[in-house]
Amino acid sequence: MxxxxxxxxxxxxxxxxxxxxxxxxxxxxxxxxxxxxxxxxxxxxxxxxxxxxxxxxxxxxxxxxxxxxxxxxxxxxxxxxxxxxxxxxxxxxxxxxxxxxxxxxxxxxxxxxxxxxxxxxxxxxxxxxxxxxxxxxxxxxxxxWYTENYVMSAAPALAHDALIGAAGEGRISSxxxxxxxxxxxxxxxxxxxxxxxxxxxAGDDSYTLSDFAAALSDLAGKPVPYVNMTEAAYAAALTGAGLPAPLAEMLADSDAGAAQGGLYSDDHTLSRLIGRPTTPWRDTLSAAL
Ligand SMILES: NC(=O)c1ccc[n+]([C@@H]2O[C@H](COP(=O)([O-])OP(=O)(O)OC[C@H]3O[C@@H](n4cnc5c(N)ncnc54)[C@H](OP(=O)(O)O)[C@@H]3O)[C@@H](O)[C@H]2O)c1
CATH class of the missing domain: 3.40.50.720 (NAD(P)-binding Rossmann-like Domain)
Structure with a gap:
Protein backbone atom coordinates (compact mmCIF):
# COMPACT_ATOMS: atom_id res chain seq x y z
CA MET A 1 0.00 0.00 0.00
CA TRP A 145 11.62 35.57 -15.25
CA TYR A 146 14.53 33.79 -13.61
CA THR A 147 17.57 36.10 -13.46
CA GLU A 148 19.52 32.97 -14.38
CA ASN A 149 17.96 33.07 -17.88
CA TYR A 150 19.86 36.25 -18.75
CA VAL A 151 22.91 35.21 -16.75
CA MET A 152 23.24 32.31 -19.23
CA SER A 153 23.83 34.96 -21.92
CA ALA A 154 26.86 36.31 -20.06
CA ALA A 155 29.40 33.78 -21.37
CA PRO A 156 28.50 34.21 -25.07
CA ALA A 157 28.31 37.98 -24.56
CA LEU A 158 31.83 38.02 -23.10
CA ALA A 159 33.09 35.80 -25.92
CA HIS A 160 31.64 38.09 -28.61
CA ASP A 161 32.10 41.43 -26.81
CA ALA A 162 28.39 42.19 -27.14
CA LEU A 163 25.14 41.21 -25.46
CA ILE A 164 22.46 40.69 -28.08
CA GLY A 165 18.72 40.72 -27.52
CA ALA A 166 15.39 42.16 -28.65
CA ALA A 167 14.06 43.58 -25.38
CA GLY A 168 14.72 47.22 -26.30
CA GLU A 169 14.33 49.42 -23.24
CA GLY A 170 11.84 47.03 -21.61
CA ARG A 171 12.45 46.64 -17.90
CA ILE A 172 12.85 43.14 -16.51
CA SER A 173 11.88 42.36 -12.91
CA SER A 174 13.57 39.01 -12.65
CA ALA A 202 8.68 39.02 -9.70
CA GLY A 203 11.87 40.59 -8.41
CA ASP A 204 11.97 43.77 -6.34
CA ASP A 205 14.36 45.55 -8.69
CA SER A 206 14.35 45.79 -12.46
CA TYR A 207 16.79 46.47 -15.28
CA THR A 208 16.99 46.90 -19.01
CA LEU A 209 19.35 44.75 -21.05
CA SER A 210 21.52 47.88 -21.43
CA ASP A 211 21.77 47.97 -17.60
CA PHE A 212 22.56 44.27 -17.62
CA ALA A 213 25.33 44.74 -20.22
CA ALA A 214 26.76 47.66 -18.23
CA ALA A 215 26.89 45.53 -15.08
CA LEU A 216 28.51 42.72 -17.05
CA SER A 217 31.06 45.18 -18.45
CA ASP A 218 31.92 46.37 -14.92
CA LEU A 219 32.32 42.84 -13.62
CA ALA A 220 34.39 41.71 -16.63
CA GLY A 221 36.53 44.84 -16.79
CA LYS A 222 35.89 45.32 -20.51
CA PRO A 223 33.13 46.93 -22.56
CA VAL A 224 30.28 44.56 -23.45
CA PRO A 225 27.66 46.80 -25.10
CA TYR A 226 24.03 45.80 -25.52
CA VAL A 227 23.06 45.41 -29.17
CA ASN A 228 19.30 45.53 -29.70
CA MET A 229 17.93 43.60 -32.68
CA THR A 230 14.55 42.96 -34.21
CA GLU A 231 12.81 39.85 -32.93
CA ALA A 232 13.43 38.06 -36.26
CA ALA A 233 17.12 39.03 -36.39
CA TYR A 234 17.64 37.94 -32.79
CA ALA A 235 15.97 34.56 -33.45
CA ALA A 236 18.15 34.13 -36.54
CA ALA A 237 21.29 34.98 -34.53
CA LEU A 238 20.36 32.38 -31.91
CA THR A 239 19.72 29.65 -34.48
CA GLY A 240 22.99 30.66 -36.18
CA ALA A 241 24.72 30.06 -32.84
CA GLY A 242 23.30 26.53 -32.79
CA LEU A 243 20.07 26.82 -30.78
CA PRO A 244 17.12 24.74 -32.00
CA ALA A 245 14.65 26.95 -33.89
CA PRO A 246 11.73 26.52 -31.43
CA LEU A 247 13.96 27.55 -28.50
CA ALA A 248 15.37 30.52 -30.44
CA GLU A 249 11.85 31.64 -31.38
CA MET A 250 10.66 31.31 -27.79
CA LEU A 251 13.58 33.39 -26.49
CA ALA A 252 13.10 36.04 -29.18
CA ASP A 253 9.35 36.18 -28.48
CA SER A 254 10.05 36.57 -24.76
CA ASP A 255 12.43 39.45 -25.43
CA ALA A 256 9.88 41.10 -27.72
CA GLY A 257 7.33 40.70 -24.95
CA ALA A 258 9.80 42.17 -22.46
CA ALA A 259 10.11 45.22 -24.73
CA GLN A 260 6.38 45.71 -24.14
CA GLY A 261 6.71 45.40 -20.36
CA GLY A 262 5.80 41.71 -20.18
CA LEU A 263 8.57 40.84 -17.73
CA TYR A 264 8.15 43.94 -15.55
CA SER A 265 6.26 44.17 -12.29
CA ASP A 266 6.48 46.49 -9.32
CA ASP A 267 4.00 44.90 -6.93
CA HIS A 268 6.52 43.10 -4.68
CA THR A 269 4.23 40.15 -3.90
CA LEU A 270 7.24 37.83 -4.07
CA SER A 271 9.27 39.59 -1.38
CA ARG A 272 6.19 39.91 0.84
CA LEU A 273 5.50 36.20 0.47
CA ILE A 274 9.06 35.11 1.29
CA GLY A 275 9.55 37.71 4.03
CA ARG A 276 12.77 39.15 2.60
CA PRO A 277 13.91 41.18 -0.41
CA THR A 278 14.40 39.17 -3.59
CA THR A 279 17.98 38.40 -4.61
CA PRO A 280 19.45 41.44 -6.42
CA TRP A 281 20.04 40.54 -10.07
CA ARG A 282 23.60 41.90 -9.89
CA ASP A 283 24.34 39.39 -7.11
CA THR A 284 23.10 36.49 -9.24
CA LEU A 285 25.19 37.75 -12.17
CA SER A 286 28.37 38.26 -10.16
CA ALA A 287 27.99 34.90 -8.39
CA ALA A 288 27.72 33.18 -11.77
CA LEU A 289 30.80 34.96 -13.14
N1 LIG B 1 10.31 31.56 -14.98
C1 LIG B 1 11.31 31.30 -15.79
O1 LIG B 1 12.13 32.16 -16.13
C2 LIG B 1 11.48 29.92 -16.31
C3 LIG B 1 12.64 29.56 -17.00
C4 LIG B 1 12.78 28.26 -17.44
C5 LIG B 1 11.80 27.34 -17.19
N2 LIG B 1 10.67 27.70 -16.50
C6 LIG B 1 9.59 26.75 -16.21
O2 LIG B 1 9.74 26.37 -14.84
C7 LIG B 1 9.94 24.95 -14.75
C8 LIG B 1 10.96 24.67 -13.66
O3 LIG B 1 12.17 25.33 -13.97
P1 LIG B 1 13.57 24.58 -13.80
O4 LIG B 1 14.59 25.62 -13.91
O5 LIG B 1 13.53 23.69 -12.62
O6 LIG B 1 13.57 23.66 -15.12
P2 LIG B 1 14.41 22.32 -15.33
O7 LIG B 1 15.64 22.32 -14.50
O8 LIG B 1 14.56 22.16 -16.81
O9 LIG B 1 13.45 21.16 -14.78
C9 LIG B 1 12.34 20.73 -15.47
C10 LIG B 1 11.78 19.53 -14.75
O10 LIG B 1 10.60 19.08 -15.42
C11 LIG B 1 10.71 17.67 -15.55
N3 LIG B 1 9.93 17.20 -16.68
C12 LIG B 1 9.97 17.62 -17.97
N4 LIG B 1 9.16 16.89 -18.73
C13 LIG B 1 8.58 15.96 -17.91
C14 LIG B 1 7.68 14.91 -18.10
N5 LIG B 1 7.19 14.62 -19.33
N6 LIG B 1 7.28 14.18 -17.03
C15 LIG B 1 7.77 14.44 -15.80
N7 LIG B 1 8.67 15.42 -15.55
C16 LIG B 1 9.07 16.16 -16.59
C17 LIG B 1 12.18 17.45 -15.79
O11 LIG B 1 12.51 16.07 -15.64
P3 LIG B 1 13.88 15.48 -16.31
O12 LIG B 1 15.00 15.79 -15.36
O13 LIG B 1 13.59 14.02 -16.38
O14 LIG B 1 14.04 16.13 -17.65
C18 LIG B 1 12.75 18.35 -14.71
O15 LIG B 1 12.71 17.73 -13.45
C19 LIG B 1 10.38 24.53 -16.16
O16 LIG B 1 10.06 23.17 -16.40
C20 LIG B 1 9.60 25.49 -17.03
O17 LIG B 1 8.25 25.08 -17.19
C21 LIG B 1 10.51 28.95 -16.05
Whole structure:
Protein backbone atom coordinates (compact mmCIF):
# COMPACT_ATOMS: atom_id res chain seq x y z
CA MET A 1 0.00 0.00 0.00
CA UNK A 2 1.23 3.51 -0.84
CA UNK A 3 2.27 5.58 2.15
CA UNK A 4 0.87 9.06 2.62
CA UNK A 5 2.89 12.17 1.97
CA UNK A 6 2.52 15.68 3.35
CA UNK A 7 4.02 17.13 0.18
CA UNK A 8 4.87 15.92 -3.31
CA UNK A 9 7.02 18.05 -5.63
CA UNK A 10 7.05 17.30 -9.36
CA UNK A 11 10.01 18.21 -11.58
CA UNK A 12 12.09 17.06 -8.63
CA UNK A 13 15.11 16.28 -10.81
CA UNK A 14 15.07 19.87 -12.08
CA UNK A 15 16.61 23.01 -10.69
CA UNK A 16 13.51 24.61 -9.17
CA UNK A 17 12.23 21.30 -7.80
CA UNK A 18 15.53 20.65 -6.01
CA UNK A 19 15.41 24.06 -4.35
CA UNK A 20 11.80 23.54 -3.25
CA UNK A 21 12.59 20.13 -1.77
CA UNK A 22 15.48 21.60 0.23
CA UNK A 23 13.27 24.48 1.36
CA UNK A 24 10.48 22.15 2.48
CA UNK A 25 12.95 20.03 4.41
CA UNK A 26 14.34 23.12 6.16
CA UNK A 27 10.87 24.50 6.92
CA UNK A 28 9.39 21.22 8.17
CA UNK A 29 12.11 18.72 9.08
CA UNK A 30 9.58 16.15 10.24
CA UNK A 31 7.34 16.27 7.17
CA UNK A 32 6.96 13.36 4.77
CA UNK A 33 8.18 14.84 1.50
CA UNK A 34 7.89 13.14 -1.86
CA UNK A 35 9.77 13.81 -5.09
CA UNK A 36 8.19 12.95 -8.41
CA UNK A 37 10.60 12.15 -11.24
CA UNK A 38 10.16 10.43 -14.60
CA UNK A 39 13.63 8.87 -14.94
CA UNK A 40 14.62 6.11 -12.47
CA UNK A 41 18.28 7.17 -12.66
CA UNK A 42 17.43 10.45 -10.95
CA UNK A 43 15.79 8.67 -7.99
CA UNK A 44 18.82 7.47 -6.06
CA UNK A 45 20.25 10.88 -5.14
CA UNK A 46 16.84 12.07 -3.95
CA UNK A 47 16.27 8.91 -1.89
CA UNK A 48 19.71 9.37 -0.32
CA UNK A 49 18.51 12.80 0.84
CA UNK A 50 15.51 11.19 2.53
CA UNK A 51 12.82 12.05 -0.01
CA UNK A 52 10.28 9.42 -1.02
CA UNK A 53 10.59 9.09 -4.76
CA UNK A 54 7.56 8.42 -6.92
CA UNK A 55 8.06 7.64 -10.58
CA UNK A 56 5.81 8.97 -13.32
CA UNK A 57 6.07 10.90 -16.54
CA UNK A 58 3.58 13.67 -17.23
CA UNK A 59 2.76 11.60 -20.31
CA UNK A 60 1.62 8.52 -18.33
CA UNK A 61 -1.83 8.93 -16.73
CA UNK A 62 -1.83 5.54 -15.00
CA UNK A 63 1.59 6.09 -13.44
CA UNK A 64 0.57 9.60 -12.36
CA UNK A 65 -2.57 8.33 -10.71
CA UNK A 66 -0.56 5.76 -8.72
CA UNK A 67 2.11 8.34 -7.84
CA UNK A 68 -0.38 10.87 -6.50
CA UNK A 69 -2.07 8.51 -4.03
CA UNK A 70 -2.04 9.75 -0.45
CA UNK A 71 -0.64 13.21 -1.28
CA UNK A 72 -1.69 16.11 0.94
CA UNK A 73 -0.22 19.04 -0.99
CA UNK A 74 1.19 18.86 -4.50
CA UNK A 75 3.52 21.32 -6.18
CA UNK A 76 3.05 20.91 -9.93
CA UNK A 77 6.22 22.32 -11.46
CA UNK A 78 5.43 23.16 -15.05
CA UNK A 79 6.99 20.85 -17.61
CA UNK A 80 9.98 21.95 -19.66
CA UNK A 81 8.54 20.40 -22.84
CA UNK A 82 7.04 23.50 -24.45
CA UNK A 83 4.19 22.60 -26.79
CA UNK A 84 3.28 19.40 -24.92
CA UNK A 85 2.70 21.05 -21.58
CA UNK A 86 -1.01 21.79 -21.54
CA UNK A 87 -1.80 18.12 -22.19
CA UNK A 88 0.84 16.97 -19.71
CA UNK A 89 -0.40 19.24 -16.94
CA UNK A 90 -3.97 18.20 -17.74
CA UNK A 91 -2.99 14.59 -17.04
CA UNK A 92 -1.45 15.57 -13.70
CA UNK A 93 -4.59 17.48 -12.74
CA UNK A 94 -6.84 14.56 -13.68
CA UNK A 95 -4.66 12.20 -11.66
CA UNK A 96 -4.77 14.60 -8.69
CA UNK A 97 -8.56 14.65 -8.90
CA UNK A 98 -8.75 10.85 -9.06
CA UNK A 99 -6.31 10.47 -6.16
CA UNK A 100 -8.06 13.08 -4.02
CA UNK A 101 -5.01 15.35 -3.56
CA UNK A 102 -5.78 17.98 -0.93
CA UNK A 103 -4.18 21.06 -2.50
CA UNK A 104 -2.27 21.87 -5.68
CA UNK A 105 0.10 24.79 -6.30
CA UNK A 106 1.10 25.30 -9.94
CA UNK A 107 4.07 27.27 -11.33
CA UNK A 108 2.66 29.49 -14.08
CA UNK A 109 4.03 32.65 -15.73
CA UNK A 110 3.72 36.32 -14.81
CA UNK A 111 0.32 37.71 -15.89
CA UNK A 112 -0.50 34.54 -17.84
CA UNK A 113 -3.87 36.02 -18.80
CA UNK A 114 -2.63 39.33 -20.22
CA UNK A 115 1.05 38.87 -21.08
CA UNK A 116 2.37 40.28 -24.37
CA UNK A 117 4.56 37.19 -24.71
CA UNK A 118 2.93 34.84 -27.20
CA UNK A 119 4.78 31.51 -26.98
CA UNK A 120 4.88 30.62 -23.27
CA UNK A 121 1.69 31.97 -21.63
CA UNK A 122 -1.07 30.09 -23.54
CA UNK A 123 -0.16 26.66 -22.13
CA UNK A 124 0.07 28.10 -18.63
CA UNK A 125 -3.31 29.77 -18.99
CA UNK A 126 -4.84 26.53 -20.23
CA UNK A 127 -3.44 24.76 -17.15
CA UNK A 128 -4.77 27.49 -14.84
CA UNK A 129 -8.21 27.05 -16.40
CA UNK A 130 -8.04 23.26 -16.03
CA UNK A 131 -7.20 23.71 -12.35
CA UNK A 132 -10.08 26.14 -11.87
CA UNK A 133 -12.45 23.67 -13.53
CA UNK A 134 -11.10 20.68 -11.56
CA UNK A 135 -12.69 21.53 -8.24
CA UNK A 136 -9.29 20.91 -6.58
CA UNK A 137 -8.20 23.38 -3.92
CA UNK A 138 -5.36 25.18 -5.63
CA UNK A 139 -3.19 28.28 -5.95
CA UNK A 140 -1.27 29.67 -8.91
CA UNK A 141 2.32 30.86 -8.60
CA UNK A 142 2.76 33.10 -11.62
CA UNK A 143 6.54 33.14 -11.70
CA UNK A 144 8.30 35.99 -13.47
CA TRP A 145 11.62 35.57 -15.25
CA TYR A 146 14.53 33.79 -13.61
CA THR A 147 17.57 36.10 -13.46
CA GLU A 148 19.52 32.97 -14.38
CA ASN A 149 17.96 33.07 -17.88
CA TYR A 150 19.86 36.25 -18.75
CA VAL A 151 22.91 35.21 -16.75
CA MET A 152 23.24 32.31 -19.23
CA SER A 153 23.83 34.96 -21.92
CA ALA A 154 26.86 36.31 -20.06
CA ALA A 155 29.40 33.78 -21.37
CA PRO A 156 28.50 34.21 -25.07
CA ALA A 157 28.31 37.98 -24.56
CA LEU A 158 31.83 38.02 -23.10
CA ALA A 159 33.09 35.80 -25.92
CA HIS A 160 31.64 38.09 -28.61
CA ASP A 161 32.10 41.43 -26.81
CA ALA A 162 28.39 42.19 -27.14
CA LEU A 163 25.14 41.21 -25.46
CA ILE A 164 22.46 40.69 -28.08
CA GLY A 165 18.72 40.72 -27.52
CA ALA A 166 15.39 42.16 -28.65
CA ALA A 167 14.06 43.58 -25.38
CA GLY A 168 14.72 47.22 -26.30
CA GLU A 169 14.33 49.42 -23.24
CA GLY A 170 11.84 47.03 -21.61
CA ARG A 171 12.45 46.64 -17.90
CA ILE A 172 12.85 43.14 -16.51
CA SER A 173 11.88 42.36 -12.91
CA SER A 174 13.57 39.01 -12.65
CA UNK A 175 14.33 37.15 -9.43
CA UNK A 176 16.59 34.24 -8.61
CA UNK A 177 15.22 30.73 -9.00
CA UNK A 178 15.78 30.35 -5.25
CA UNK A 179 13.36 33.23 -4.60
CA UNK A 180 10.57 31.52 -6.56
CA UNK A 181 11.36 28.25 -4.76
CA UNK A 182 11.03 30.04 -1.42
CA UNK A 183 7.63 31.36 -2.52
CA UNK A 184 6.46 27.85 -3.34
CA UNK A 185 7.64 26.66 0.07
CA UNK A 186 5.84 29.56 1.77
CA UNK A 187 2.56 28.77 0.01
CA UNK A 188 2.82 25.03 0.68
CA UNK A 189 3.79 25.30 4.36
CA UNK A 190 1.83 28.42 5.34
CA UNK A 191 -1.88 28.71 6.00
CA UNK A 192 -3.64 27.30 2.94
CA UNK A 193 -4.70 30.19 0.68
CA UNK A 194 -8.27 30.53 -0.59
CA UNK A 195 -8.69 28.23 -3.57
CA UNK A 196 -7.87 29.99 -6.82
CA UNK A 197 -5.49 32.51 -5.26
CA UNK A 198 -3.10 33.86 -7.88
CA UNK A 199 0.32 35.20 -6.90
CA UNK A 200 2.03 37.45 -9.46
CA UNK A 201 5.70 36.94 -8.58
CA ALA A 202 8.68 39.02 -9.70
CA GLY A 203 11.87 40.59 -8.41
CA ASP A 204 11.97 43.77 -6.34
CA ASP A 205 14.36 45.55 -8.69
CA SER A 206 14.35 45.79 -12.46
CA TYR A 207 16.79 46.47 -15.28
CA THR A 208 16.99 46.90 -19.01
CA LEU A 209 19.35 44.75 -21.05
CA SER A 210 21.52 47.88 -21.43
CA ASP A 211 21.77 47.97 -17.60
CA PHE A 212 22.56 44.27 -17.62
CA ALA A 213 25.33 44.74 -20.22
CA ALA A 214 26.76 47.66 -18.23
CA ALA A 215 26.89 45.53 -15.08
CA LEU A 216 28.51 42.72 -17.05
CA SER A 217 31.06 45.18 -18.45
CA ASP A 218 31.92 46.37 -14.92
CA LEU A 219 32.32 42.84 -13.62
CA ALA A 220 34.39 41.71 -16.63
CA GLY A 221 36.53 44.84 -16.79
CA LYS A 222 35.89 45.32 -20.51
CA PRO A 223 33.13 46.93 -22.56
CA VAL A 224 30.28 44.56 -23.45
CA PRO A 225 27.66 46.80 -25.10
CA TYR A 226 24.03 45.80 -25.52
CA VAL A 227 23.06 45.41 -29.17
CA ASN A 228 19.30 45.53 -29.70
CA MET A 229 17.93 43.60 -32.68
CA THR A 230 14.55 42.96 -34.21
CA GLU A 231 12.81 39.85 -32.93
CA ALA A 232 13.43 38.06 -36.26
CA ALA A 233 17.12 39.03 -36.39
CA TYR A 234 17.64 37.94 -32.79
CA ALA A 235 15.97 34.56 -33.45
CA ALA A 236 18.15 34.13 -36.54
CA ALA A 237 21.29 34.98 -34.53
CA LEU A 238 20.36 32.38 -31.91
CA THR A 239 19.72 29.65 -34.48
CA GLY A 240 22.99 30.66 -36.18
CA ALA A 241 24.72 30.06 -32.84
CA GLY A 242 23.30 26.53 -32.79
CA LEU A 243 20.07 26.82 -30.78
CA PRO A 244 17.12 24.74 -32.00
CA ALA A 245 14.65 26.95 -33.89
CA PRO A 246 11.73 26.52 -31.43
CA LEU A 247 13.96 27.55 -28.50
CA ALA A 248 15.37 30.52 -30.44
CA GLU A 249 11.85 31.64 -31.38
CA MET A 250 10.66 31.31 -27.79
CA LEU A 251 13.58 33.39 -26.49
CA ALA A 252 13.10 36.04 -29.18
CA ASP A 253 9.35 36.18 -28.48
CA SER A 254 10.05 36.57 -24.76
CA ASP A 255 12.43 39.45 -25.43
CA ALA A 256 9.88 41.10 -27.72
CA GLY A 257 7.33 40.70 -24.95
CA ALA A 258 9.80 42.17 -22.46
CA ALA A 259 10.11 45.22 -24.73
CA GLN A 260 6.38 45.71 -24.14
CA GLY A 261 6.71 45.40 -20.36
CA GLY A 262 5.80 41.71 -20.18
CA LEU A 263 8.57 40.84 -17.73
CA TYR A 264 8.15 43.94 -15.55
CA SER A 265 6.26 44.17 -12.29
CA ASP A 266 6.48 46.49 -9.32
CA ASP A 267 4.00 44.90 -6.93
CA HIS A 268 6.52 43.10 -4.68
CA THR A 269 4.23 40.15 -3.90
CA LEU A 270 7.24 37.83 -4.07
CA SER A 271 9.27 39.59 -1.38
CA ARG A 272 6.19 39.91 0.84
CA LEU A 273 5.50 36.20 0.47
CA ILE A 274 9.06 35.11 1.29
CA GLY A 275 9.55 37.71 4.03
CA ARG A 276 12.77 39.15 2.60
CA PRO A 277 13.91 41.18 -0.41
CA THR A 278 14.40 39.17 -3.59
CA THR A 279 17.98 38.40 -4.61
CA PRO A 280 19.45 41.44 -6.42
CA TRP A 281 20.04 40.54 -10.07
CA ARG A 282 23.60 41.90 -9.89
CA ASP A 283 24.34 39.39 -7.11
CA THR A 284 23.10 36.49 -9.24
CA LEU A 285 25.19 37.75 -12.17
CA SER A 286 28.37 38.26 -10.16
CA ALA A 287 27.99 34.90 -8.39
CA ALA A 288 27.72 33.18 -11.77
CA LEU A 289 30.80 34.96 -13.14
N1 LIG B 1 10.31 31.56 -14.98
C1 LIG B 1 11.31 31.30 -15.79
O1 LIG B 1 12.13 32.16 -16.13
C2 LIG B 1 11.48 29.92 -16.31
C3 LIG B 1 12.64 29.56 -17.00
C4 LIG B 1 12.78 28.26 -17.44
C5 LIG B 1 11.80 27.34 -17.19
N2 LIG B 1 10.67 27.70 -16.50
C6 LIG B 1 9.59 26.75 -16.21
O2 LIG B 1 9.74 26.37 -14.84
C7 LIG B 1 9.94 24.95 -14.75
C8 LIG B 1 10.96 24.67 -13.66
O3 LIG B 1 12.17 25.33 -13.97
P1 LIG B 1 13.57 24.58 -13.80
O4 LIG B 1 14.59 25.62 -13.91
O5 LIG B 1 13.53 23.69 -12.62
O6 LIG B 1 13.57 23.66 -15.12
P2 LIG B 1 14.41 22.32 -15.33
O7 LIG B 1 15.64 22.32 -14.50
O8 LIG B 1 14.56 22.16 -16.81
O9 LIG B 1 13.45 21.16 -14.78
C9 LIG B 1 12.34 20.73 -15.47
C10 LIG B 1 11.78 19.53 -14.75
O10 LIG B 1 10.60 19.08 -15.42
C11 LIG B 1 10.71 17.67 -15.55
N3 LIG B 1 9.93 17.20 -16.68
C12 LIG B 1 9.97 17.62 -17.97
N4 LIG B 1 9.16 16.89 -18.73
C13 LIG B 1 8.58 15.96 -17.91
C14 LIG B 1 7.68 14.91 -18.10
N5 LIG B 1 7.19 14.62 -19.33
N6 LIG B 1 7.28 14.18 -17.03
C15 LIG B 1 7.77 14.44 -15.80
N7 LIG B 1 8.67 15.42 -15.55
C16 LIG B 1 9.07 16.16 -16.59
C17 LIG B 1 12.18 17.45 -15.79
O11 LIG B 1 12.51 16.07 -15.64
P3 LIG B 1 13.88 15.48 -16.31
O12 LIG B 1 15.00 15.79 -15.36
O13 LIG B 1 13.59 14.02 -16.38
O14 LIG B 1 14.04 16.13 -17.65
C18 LIG B 1 12.75 18.35 -14.71
O15 LIG B 1 12.71 17.73 -13.45
C19 LIG B 1 10.38 24.53 -16.16
O16 LIG B 1 10.06 23.17 -16.40
C20 LIG B 1 9.60 25.49 -17.03
O17 LIG B 1 8.25 25.08 -17.19
C21 LIG B 1 10.51 28.95 -16.05
Missing amino acids: TSSLDYLVTGASGQLGALVLAGLRAAEPGARIGALVRRPETAEALEAQGFEVRLASYDDSAALQAALQGVGKLLLVSSSEVGKRAAQHGRVIEAAMAAGVGFVAYTSILRADSSPLTVLPPEHLETERALAASGLDHAVLRNG AARADYAAAAVAVLTGPQPASGTVYEL
